[in-house]
Amino acid sequence: MSIKSAPISIATNLRSRRQRLAEIIDFPAILWSGTASSRNFPANLYSFRSSSHFLYFAGLPLENAAIRLEDGKLQLFMDDAVPGSALWHGEMPTREDFAQLIGADAAFPLAELRSHSTEAATIAVQNPTTYQEQAEVLNRPIAPANAPHSIDLELARAIITLRLTHDATALAELRQAATCTVQAHKAGMQATPNAKLEAEVRAAMEGVIIAHNMTFAYSSIVTVHGEVLHNNQYHHALLADALLLADVGAETENGWASDVTRTWPVSGKFSPTQRDLYDVVLAAHDACIEKVRPGVEYQDVHFLAASVIAQGLADLGILRGKVADLVEMDAHALFFPHGVGHLLGLDVHDMEDLGDLAGYEAGKTRSDRFGLGFLRLNRPLKAGMLVTIEPGFYQVPAILNDPALRSKYQDVVDWERLAQFSDVRGIRIEDDVLVTESGSEVLTADLPTKAEEIEQLVQS
Amino acid sequence: MSIKSAPISIATNLRSRRQRLAEIIDFPAILWSGTASSRNFPANLYSFRSSSHFLYFAGLPLENAAIRLEDGKLQLFMDDAVPGSALWHGEMPTREDFAQLIGADAAFPLAELRSHSTEAATIAVQNPTTYQEQAEVLNRPIAPANAPHSIDLELARAIITLRLTHDATALAELRQAATCTVQAHKAGMQATPNAKLEAEVRAAMEGVIIAHNMTFAYSSIVTVHGEVLHNNQYHHALLADALLLADVGAETENGWASDVTRTWPVSGKFSPTQRDLYDVVLAAHDACIEKVRPGVEYQDVHFLAASVIAQGLADLGILRGKVADLVEMDAHALFFPHGVGHLLGLDVHDMEDLGDLAGYEAGKTRSDRFGLGFLRLNRPLKAGMLVTIEPGFYQVPAILNDPALRSKYQDVVDWERLAQFSDVRGIRIEDDVLVTESGSEVLTADLPTKAEEIEQLVQS
Numbered sequence: 009m010s011i012k013s014a015p016i017s018i019a020t021n022l023r024s025r026r027q028r029l030a031e032i033i034d035f036p037a038i039l040w041s042g043t044a045s046s047r048n049f050p051a052n053l054y055s056f057r058s059s060s061h062f063l064y065f066a067g068l069p070l071e072n073a074a075i076r077l078e079d080g081k082l083q084l085f086m087d088d089a090v091p092g093s094a095l096w097h098g099e100m101p102t103r104e105d106f107a108q109l110i111g112a113d114a115a116f117p118l119a120e121l122r123s124h125s126t127e128a129a130t131i132a133v134q135n136p137t138t139y140q141e142q143a144e145v146l147n148r149p150i151a152p153a154n155a156p157h158s159i160d161l162e163l164a165r166a167i168i169t170l171r172l173t174h175d176a177t178a179l180a181e182l183r184q185a186a187t188c189t190v191q192a193h194k195a196g197m198q199a200t201p202n203a204k205l206e207a208e209v210r211a212a213m214e215g216v217i218i219a220h221n222m223t224f225a226y227s228s229i230v231t232v233h234g235e236v237l238h239n240n241q242y243h244h245a246l247l248a249d250a251l252l253l254a255d256v257g258a259e260t261e262n263g264w265a266s267d268v269t270r271t272w273p274v275s276g277k278f279s280p281t282q283r284d285l286y287d288v289v290l291a292a293h294d295a296c297i298e299k300v301r302p303g304v305e306y307q308d309v310h311f312l313a314a315s316v317i318a319q320g321l322a323d324l325g326i327l328r329g330k331v332a333d334l335v336e337m338d339a340h341a342l343f344f345p346h347g348v349g350h351l352l353g354l355d356v357h358d359m360e361d362l363g364d365l366a367g368y369e370a371g372k373t374r375s376d377r378f379g380l381g382f383l384r385l386n387r388p389l390k391a392g393m394l395v396t397i398e399p400g401f402y403q404v405p406a407i408l409n410d411p412a413l414r415s416k417y418q419d420v421v422d423w424e425r426l427a428q429f430s431d432v433r434g435i436r437i438e439d440d441v442l443v444t445e446s447g448s449e450v451l452t453a454d455l456p457t458k459a460e461e462i463e464q465l466v467q468s
Numbered sequence: 469m470s471i472k473s474a475p476i477s478i479a480t481n482l483r484s485r486r487q488r489l490a491e492i493i494d495f496p497a498i499l500w501s502g503t504a505s506s507r508n509f510p511a512n513l514y515s516f517r518s519s520s521h522f523l524y525f526a527g528l529p530l531e532n533a534a535i536r537l538e539d540g541k542l543q544l545f546m547d548d549a550v551p552g553s554a555l556w557h558g559e560m561p562t563r564e565d566f567a568q569l570i571g572a573d574a575a576f577p578l579a580e581l582r583s584h585s586t587e588a589a590t591i592a593v594q595n596p597t598t599y600q601e602q603a604e605v606l607n608r609p610i611a612p613a614n615a616p617h618s619i620d621l622e623l624a625r626a627i628i629t630l631r632l633t634h635d636a637t638a639l640a641e642l643r644q645a646a647t648c649t650v651q652a653h654k655a656g657m658q659a660t661p662n663a664k665l666e667a668e669v670r671a672a673m674e675g676v677i678i679a680h681n682m683t684f685a686y687s688s689i690v691t692v693h694g695e696v697l698h699n700n701q702y703h704h705a706l707l708a709d710a711l712l713l714a715d716v717g718a719e720t721e722n723g724w725a726s727d728v729t730r731t732w733p734v735s736g737k738f739s740p741t742q743r744d745l746y747d748v749v750l751a752a753h754d755a756c757i758e759k760v761r762p763g764v765e766y767q768d769v770h771f772l773a774a775s776v777i778a779q780g781l782a783d784l785g786i787l788r789g790k791v792a793d794l795v796e797m798d799a800h801a802l803f804f805p806h807g808v809g810h811l812l813g814l815d816v817h818d819m820e821d822l823g824d825l826a827g828y829e830a831g832k833t834r835s836d837r838f839g840l841g842f843l844r845l846n847r848p849l850k851a852g853m854l855v856t857i858e859p860g861f862y863q864v865p866a867i868l869n870d871p872a873l874r875s876k877y878q879d880v881v882d883w884e885r886l887a888q889f890s891d892v893r894g895i896r897i898e899d900d901v902l903v904t905e906s907g908s909e910v911l912t913a914d915l916p917t918k919a920e921e922i923e924q925l926v927q928s
Contacts, residue, residue, distance in 0.1 A: 045595070047517050049594065049817060049820040050612065051817065051820065052817070053687070057507050094865070095866055097699070099865070134508060134509065135505070136596035207678060210678055211678035212679075215671040215674070215678070218670055218674055219665070219668040226512055227515065236554075236555075237555060238556045238557055243681050354508070355512070357512070360512075361509040404555055406559070407555065
């Protein structure tokens with residue numbers, strides 16, 4: 009972790025966050041950062057990623073640290089570097105240095121955490137070493153697989169209340185991540201004409217993120233098989249008639265994410281069929297962003313995407329029937345099987361470590377309707393929320409060849425017409441959209457979405 | 469994992485490896501591959517890295533799988549993808565597909581592993597979720613922190629015997645990794661004149677590796693603070709008078725590593741003092757590679773590096789006294805505090821998950837001598853072994869400002885002369901050297917080491 013990356017105002021901002029927490033809960037909370045995981049032997053570690061809840065209140069990705077929050081006060085628990093570590097890792101700031109930087113009210117060695125743990129709530133860190141340590145210190149079962157209850161649930165709800173909308177410091181970081189991601193996508197488009205493999209375009213995109221000293225908010229998707237939603241293979245050749253779908257997002261040093269998808273033609277020119285379907289997805293994308301404003305139910309944004317896609321596919325002769333009926337029977341989900349987006353913040357699916365506690369308003373639960381079950385956000389929008397808007401069109405063999413689905417939708421799909429669009433495997437267009445008082449602001453607006461502009465970037 | 473990357477002869481080669489194992493042990497062994505670790509929420513995973521011991525016998529990085537080896541037979545235990553996963557992850561090969569590919573003699577669901585586990589030895593996987601599962605299946609404590617004993621120790625020794633020298637399939641992969649790494653370093657040198665930050669050079673180097681659809685065998689070091697041996701910060705500006713030390717290595721899709729370091733001047737031109745010290749390190753590098761051949765004790769290669777460095781520093785007036793005396797009193801370790809290299813294979817420090825079992829010949833243990841204690845390999849060399857040769861010169865404040873060391877070496881260091889070399893923080897030159905029947909072969913020989921050639925690459 010780099011002490012130099014901390015903004016000057018970090019302590020002030022963190023104090024305000026914990027004071028807001030103190031207005032909601034009246035018991036202490038301890039948040040652990042976690043520890044780096046070993047890859048293939050103890051000295052070879054995966055790059056450390058701090059728990060997001062810790063990051064939110066501690067501001068810096070301190071490794072193997074904990075903070076105790078109570079009444080707006082922060083106590084930092086971490087050990088100083090062991091003697092001899094300077095040779096391998098350089099001189100590290102001391103616990104006191106870090107404590108001052110983040111405005112801690114006190115700082116202690118880790119060994120003293122247990123004696124400060126009485127009646128404290130926590131949230132399980134993903135790393136097993138850490139959640140086992142949490143369980144030991146707090147003397148009760150703690151694991152990410154367990155739904156939080158009692159004070160842990162209260163703490164989770166309080167943190168969700170805070171993290172659902174972003175303060176100015178968070179927004180500054182989120183804008184940095186978005187700006188870097190926009191550059192990465194432009195680099196990917198520009199690298200395509202000279203690339204032979206998906207991996208080469210991925211390299212151009214990730215290279216931009218690495219050069220900005222950022223990391224990846226999630227495993228990049230750079231694929232000519234866009235119909236595989238979370239495709240992490242990069243070995244396919246870039247055939248001239250293919251569409252390349254790239255879902256790549258930067259994460260700042262302090263952990264704030266972006267999440268952007270574009271789909272472009274390898275050749276630099278959409279075929280007529282590709283262009284037709286691209287414009288359907290783009291129409292859904294634009295309509296959804298237009299709809300984003302405080303008070304709107306995010307599920308209605310999802311259904312708007314469904315309607316625009318159903319309408320577009322009907323206009324192209326792929327679907328048959330009235331749009332309202334098609335959406336009612338989930339016919340759009342044959343081609344748009346996922347949700348229209350999710351919360352974005354410190355996590356690319358923000359706070360998804362808490363299951364649906366953050367994504368779903370109290371009283372709402374996941375639907376079992378085809379397609380709708382994958383909707384990750386179902387709350388009324390509020391100013392300060394950051395969401396993705398990411399409609400798509402896919403030809404997924406596992407869906408379109410499913411006998412039950414084919415039979416159910418036999419009459420509403422013109423399968424022969426659909427076959428004419430065989431050069432489209434997957435299209436997704438995704439931007440990061442901030443809900444503002446008056447509507448919305450697209451943080452990634454500098455990255456074109458219009459087909460002609462995309463073509464120009466690929467050809468440039 | 470990509471089924472397409474498997475060489476055609478994979479099954480034959482794997483059969484030969486397990487037959488060689490069966491010649492050494494007469495009890496069954498079960499090796500687990502491990503599972504991907506969650507980063508900040510369950511669906512956001514670190515890139516999966518299979519256990520190296522599993523990879524050696526199974527050939528492919530199958531996730532959440534186990535193999536049982538007995539009498540030269542291989543049984544594969546893994547589950548087929550769950551229904552519905554095709555939408556997110558695409559159609560995966562089945563257990564039977566994989567079994568055929570790797571030449572398994574039988575294949576079972578994971579749930580049947582327990583009933584095949586009697587009297588089986590194993591090696592702990594690094595991932596806590598996995599080693600806890602190993603302990604549960606085998607009904608005894610298994611953890612990487614525990615030194616293996618009884619049949620587990622016998623298994624570890626048998627696998628070490630096999631993995632210490634590389635077969636043709638392994639060498640083909642190791643050569644691929646080396647070739648890619650050479651290109652990455654050239655790209656780093658060429659990117660330097662236009663780069664303002666370390667991160668930008670890192671991006672150029674890692675971009676080459678990503679473009680080859682490989683990954684990183686370890687966290688890249690790309691730093692103007694080469695005196696921090698495992699420096700993973702990349703935010704420093706590239707000042708014109710600095711040396712940039714880059715220790716970056718590719719790992720193939722099937723897990724085989726390379727490990728290369730070069731040090732070059734940001735300006736494209738070594739200063740006279742930088743050049744003097746560079747040539748000292750290069751002389752040590754060249755002499756050590758010259759010495760590598762079957763039968764030579766690797767520790768003697770280390771001491772040769774120490775002698776050449778001591779001689780060079782004496783010639784420059786930095787050290788005073790006879791070389792033999794300087795090395796005897798570890799004066800070289802003030803500037804070359806680490807070992808001259810290590811085993812290289814599936815792990816960048818090959819088999820270091822087993823502590824010193826692989827690196828140190830039976831009966832040899834780590835020295836407590838200054839510098840020598842960090843030597844990771846202490847065995848006689850043997851044809852087929854792959855080792856790194858990586859001497860260095862560093863000015864480490866934690867060493868050179870240590871009052872006890874300054875006092876001990878007061879008379880043998882000309883501190884005023886040393887001060888004239890203040891534009892050198894760290895220099896390391898590292899290549900991957902295969903021990904052959906007749907001597908050695910440098911797998912990374914296409915990457916220049918001579919100062920003039922390095923300068924030309926930076927300027928090109």
